[in-house]
Amino acid sequence: MVDFSLTEEQTSLQEMARKFARSEMLPRAAECDKNSRFPEEVYRKAWELGLMNLNVPSDFGGSGLSLLDQVLIVEELARACAGMTTSILANCLALEPILIGASPEQKQRLLAPFCASFHLASFCLTEPAGGSDAGALTTRARRDGDAYVLDGEKCFITNAPHASLYTVFATVDPALRHRGITAFVVPRSAEGLSTGKDEDKMGHRASATSTVRFEGVRVPVDDRLGAEGDGFSIAMRTLDQTRTPIGAIALGIAQAALGYAGEYALQRHTFGKPIAEHQAIQLKIADMAQAVHASRLLVWHAAWLIDHGRKGTLESSIAKCFASDAAMRVADEAIQIFGGYGYMRDYPVEKLLRDAKLTQIYEGSNEIQRIVIAREQLKGAA
Amino acid sequence: MEIVVCIKPVPDAETRLRANPAGTALDGEGVKWALAGYDESAVEQALLLKEANPGSRVRAVSFGPAPRTEEVLRAALALGADGATFLEHPAEVVPDPLLAARAVAAHLGRATWDLVLVGKQAGDDEAGLFGGALAELVDAPSFGGVMALTYDASARRFTFRRSVEGGAEAAEVPGRAVLALQQAWNDPRTAKLPNILKSRRATIDKVAWATTAGALGPLGTPTTQSVGFRLPAPRSGAKMIDYRTPEEAAEKLVRLLQEEAKVFP
Numbered sequence: 257m258v259d260f261s262l263t264e265e266q267t268s269l270q271e272m273a274r275k276f277a278r279s280e281m282l283p284r285a286a287e288c289d290k291n292s293r294f295p296e297e298v299y300r301k302a303w304e305l306g307l308m309n310l311n312v313p314s315d316f317g318g319s320g321l322s323l324l325d326q327v328l329i330v331e332e333l334a335r336a337c338a339g340m341t342t343s344i345l346a347n348c349l350a351l352e353p354i355l356i357g358a359s360p361e362q363k364q365r366l367l368a369p370f371c372a373s374f375h376l377a378s379f380c381l382t383e384p385a386g387g388s389d390a391g392a393l394t395t396r397a398r399r400d401g402d403a404y405v406l407d408g409e410k411c412f413i414t415n416a417p418h419a420s421l422y423t424v425f426a427t428v429d430p431a432l433r434h435r436g437i438t439a440f441v442v443p444r445s446a447e448g449l450s451t452g453k454d455e456d457k458m459g460h461r462a463s464a465t466s467t468v469r470f471e472g473v474r475v476p477v478d479d480r481l482g483a484e485g486d487g488f489s490i491a492m493r494t495l496d497q498t499r500t501p502i503g504a505i506a507l508g509i510a511q512a513a514l515g516y517a518g519e520y521a522l523q524r525h526t527f528g529k530p531i532a533e534h535q536a537i538q539l540k541i542a543d544m545a546q547a548v549h550a551s552r553l554l555v556w557h558a559a560w561l562i563d564h565g566r567k568g569t570l571e572s573s574i575a576k577c578f579a580s581d582a583a584m585r586v587a588d589e590a591i592q593i594f595g596g597y598g599y600m601r602d603y604p605v606e607k608l609l610r611d612a613k614l615t616q617i618y619e620g621s622n623e624i625q626r627i628v629i630a631r632e633q634l635k636g637a638a
Numbered sequence: 639m640e641i642v643v644c645i646k647p648v649p650d651a652e653t654r655l656r657a658n659p660a661g662t663a664l665d666g667e668g669v670k671w672a673l674a675g676y677d678e679s680a681v682e683q684a685l686l687l688k689e690a691n692p693g694s695r696v697r698a699v700s701f702g703p704a705p706r707t708e709e710v711l712r713a714a715l716a717l718g719a720d721g722a723t724f725l726e727h728p729a730e731v732v733p734d735p736l737l738a739a740r741a742v743a744a745h746l747g748r749a750t751w752d753l754v755l756v757g758k759q760a761g762d763d764e765a766g767l768f769g770g771a772l773a774e775l776v777d778a779p780s781f782g783g784v785m786a787l788t789y790d791a792s793a794r795r796f797t798f799r800r801s802v803e804g805g806a807e808a809a810e811v812p813g814r815a816v817l818a819l820q821q822a823w824n825d826p827r828t829a830k831l832p833n834i835l836k837s838r839r840a841t842i843d844k845v846a847w848a849t850t851a852g853a854l855g856p857l858g859t860p861t862t863q864s865v866g867f868r869l870p871a872p873r874s875g876a877k878m879i880d881y882r883t884p885e886e887a888a889e890k891l892v893r894l895l896q897e898e899a900k901v902f903p
Contacts, residue, residue, distance in 0.1 A: 265838040268716070272834055279828075306831030319831050525878070 260556070266328055269321075273329040276305060277336035285337035288462035289607050292454070294418065295340065295462055302344050303374040307333070311348045311355065311497070316363060317371025323497070323559040327504035331552075334508025335515070338611035339462035341505050342618075343376075346414040346463075349498045349619075350377035353423045353439050356497075357481035357490040366421070366441055378419040380410040380468050381491055387412070388624045390425070390491060391434035395470060397426035402477050404428075404440065406448075406470040412618075416451045416466040420444045424470070425487045437487035441479045448473040459610030496569055499619060500562065503555040503575040506583035506615040510548045513583070513590035513608045517544065521593055531593070540593060544586045551579035570632035577625035580615035587612045639694040639752045639789065643684040644742055644768070645714060647671035647706040648761035657867045664762070664867060671706040673713040676757025680819040682826040683787055684755050685718045691789055697749075701725035701741045701850075702733075708842055716829035716837035726847040734860040739771035744853035745845060746776055751814070753789075753796065758782050758818040765862070769818035779811050782818040 262270070280298050288295050302308050310326045312318020321329075326348075333341040347370065354366050369375055386392045395408025406426055416422070421443055427436040442449060452467035482490055518541060521532035531537045554575040561568040587608040591598035598605045616622045649655060649664070650672040658665040673681065681698065688694040698714035700707045704726070711722035725741050727733070746754070754776075759766035766782070773780030785806075787798040797810040801820060811817075829837070851857070877894065881887035895901040 265835060268712075268834050268838065269831065272829060272831060275828060304830070305828055306833075314832070319835075 270328045273332035281336035292461040294464045316367040322563045327559045330501045330504035331508040334505040335512040339460035343463040350379040352494040376415045376419045377421040378416045380424045384411045395426040403474045406473040410468045434488035439481040439487040439490045499572040499576045500558045502619045503579040506579040507551045509612045510583040510586040513587045514544045517590040517593045540589045547582035551582045573625040573628045577622045583612035641684045641696045642751045642754045644756045645677040647710040673710040675761035676821045678826040680755040682824045695720045697721040699723045712837045716834045722842045725845045732860045735767035736861040743775035754816040773816035778814045780816040783820045784817045785820045785823045
């Protein structure tokens with residue numbers, strides 16, 4: 257049987273996230289977007305309330321939520337501000353490799369500080385010359401006694417200027433391609449680690465993004481996650497977990513766009529009646545509602561599958577790809593419904609389009625998602 | 639110190655309200671209930687007192703219909719209350735502030751407590767009867783509109799402020815008291831996610847209606863009765879201004895205010 261009803265627990269998580277989003281995030285969203293300000297006070301409060309580190313099990317002091325619980329929360333947060341949501345979620349992404357690849361001792365040592373006080377972590381996979389082709393990364397890790405020496409550069413790293421810990425993917429031998437990739441954790445204090453300028457982005461401007469450089473950074477063997485060569489698999493398994501919440505960010509953006517558009521259409525009059533009574537607008541609203549509804553079902557379903565022990569590669573890729581494409585269309589139509597006002601920064605909808613764009617690109621571009629979807633689909637056809 | 643905080647579910651500010659078919663009361667169907675307003679302030683005050691006085695415990699108590707009453711008790715647990723007591727209120731018993739006070743007083747007679755905090759009035763009917771009635775029934779002093787409550791353990795005294803016409807009054811009360819809290823002066827906290835999860839699994843102590851009814855004896859006639867319930871009529875008379883620029887809108891508005899509304903010359 258299929259059961260789409262949320263438990264009382266889930267409803268209260270959703271309500272709590274909605275309340276936080278409305279009272280803490282939404283009032284700051286336009287200002288942080290305009291000034292590209294990283295609202296640390298919001299992130300601290302999110303941490304205090306347990307809205308960060310959602311995926312860290314309660315044994316280590318985290319919230320230990322199921323993926324379905326997580327996406328319910330993420331949608332609510334992203335409705336208020338996708339950029340802030342990206343920064344809030346960055347810890348989940350950066351800590352997931354530890355959950356997947358670390359030894360019990362490492363987990364205790366590395367995760368506990370994040371749950372004891374406010375800290376940010378960054379996931380460092382993408383490089384200037386290679387994003388989607390993760391197997392081709394060039395950051396080197398050379399073994400030197402009981403340590404590795406890291407050299408290279410990562411780019412587009414969320415929260416990097418503010419992080420205290422970095423999960424880094426580097427290769428012990430580029431000739432081995434993905435079999436050479438190894439995962440490490442590197443504290444900010446490590447000598448030779450530096451971050452670049454905060455990038456001036458199109459959207460998600462409340463989130464900070466920069467390069468991270470490694471110049472002869474010594475990393476003790478104790479800070480390697482898994483064995484040499486496990487890195488690629490750790491990275492891919494991490495993305496299998498975090499892809500669905502990206503779909504939920506896109507869903508939140510689309511839901512916000514639909515909400516604003518509906519409200520505006522009821523209140524704006526042309527030709528003597530609210531524009532919501534014009535069929536041209538109704539058709540738009542209907543298409544937008546379909547896109548949002550379908551996105552939500554796909555996101556929930558992917559999360560449910562993963563919670564039930566399936567890999568969910570196909571379904572999470574579909575959810576991420578569909579929801580982010582839908583968010584673009586829905587945000588675009590919301591601007592169209594607002595007309596000239598929608599194009600103005602004084603109104604909230606143009607930000608949604610700029611924010612939606614990134615969801616088609618990050619954590620696996622939609623082209624990569626389509627490759628994955630096709631591959632998974634054709635497996636079944638053979 | 640044992641602090642009891644009495645709360646009641648009220649319709650959430652965002653829920654849509656409508657009258658029941660008989661037009662005598664709110665139709666509870668589909669209404670979202672919440673811990674809100676004065677009660678939220680009371681819970682916050684109880685938690686602040688607990689934090690300032692280590693070893694204190696906060697117990698939320700509510701007399702009302704299931705399941706909404708259990709929901710607000712869980713909300714209080716999520717905020718930090720140590721325990722919750724649900725006094726059952728069967729649907730066939732007419733809701734009445736005095737009956738609520740009698741039911742809670744009967745319960746308090748079986749419990750240990752040093753202080754009872756309540757909202758000054760409920761966020762829905764705003765009756766403001768419960769706190770005073772409860773104080774009378776448990777024979778304790780009572781104040782309304784209380785803010786910034788502190789406890790002096792050595793003198794066993796509560797001190798607080800009250801807003802009064804034109805200023806504030808400082809007051810103190812020794813020992814057991816029933817204090818009714820002013821709204822929104824203490825910035826009620828948000829429940830933390832792990833506490834929300836814990837509150838869902840927490841046990842709520844349930845007092846069966848039979849127990850309460852047994853302690854109360856004959857219920858008598860309700861002291862208050864709702865005879866009519868109507869929503870405010872939609873407002874009319876609004877004038878929409880057509881404009882192209884904000885300047886034009888302001889100009890037209892000023893003219894209307896001067897010439898039609900005669901707000902200023």
